[in-house]
Amino acid sequence: MKIIRYLDPKQKEHFAKILPDGTYERLVGRLPDMVTPTGEKAQVTKLLAPLVPSVILGIGLNYRHHAAESGKSAPEIPILFVKGPNTLQNPGDPIYLPTHLKSNEVDYECELAVVIGCACKNVSREKALDYVLGYTCANDVSARDWQIKKGGGQWCRGKSFDTFAPLGPCLVTPDEIPNPNALTIRTILNGRVVQDWNTQDMIFDVPSLIEFLSGSTTLLPGTVILTGTPHGVGMAAKPPRWLKPGDTVTVEIEKIGKLTNPVLSEP
Secondary structure: OEEEEEEEOOOOOOEEOOOOOOOOEEEOOOOOEEEEEEEEOOOEEEEEEEOOEEEEEEEEEHHHHHHOOOOOOOOOOOEEEOOHHHHEEEEOOOEEEEEOOOOOEEEOEEEEEEOOOOOOOOHHHHHHHHHHHEEEEEEEEHHHHHHHHHOOOOOOHOOOOOOEEEEEEEEHHHHHHOOOOOEEEEEEEEEEEEEEEEEEEOOOOOOHHHHOOOOOOOOOOOEEEEEOOOOHHHOOOOOOOOOOOOOEEEEOOOOOEEEEEEEEEEO
């Protein structure tokens, strides 16, 4: 099932599933809890991120070719950073380039996002996918100057500005994606494909990440895991390809869809 979160004509929030003909059926309930069909047509006036995460856990340098383009060795243990819920952005809404705490080096990163459906701790790799509610597209927007030069050795500052975690357009349940490590993944910047690879290139696959992140740690329902980006980021281009006002960025993942956001300066 493909699930969306949306506003109706009265600006009320609902969930719906996407039907084969492209229309929507309203669901009752809320993610990450149970949602059930109503048989009613949904009136979608604005698409929202599929859910509001309880926390966003990011994994760095998790594609072999991206680690190579960054001049880094493949990590022996997953590299973890955290993005606050303030970073969430809806499909179609702007990514804002920071101007108050200014950044001149904002980058895109297409990523497969994994949503945890029920609390789990010390999960084995073999059981890990049993705890997945679904998958969606993510853009792990990153201010590289704050991440690398001015972050004090920590990545969180450069990763945690408002609007730096667009999610969408829908949440796809695991029955439609039995193997999350066999999906094509792309970034399209102003109509040009700049990242184009496959999730099979992950150094730590999705089950391994859930096993690691749940070790001695409870993953709460609604936890979103950003699983890393393939090569082709703007930082690695020559010259670097930084986002600028007026750009449009699309993240596209097989079996999920397209997540598109314009780029503007922070108001």
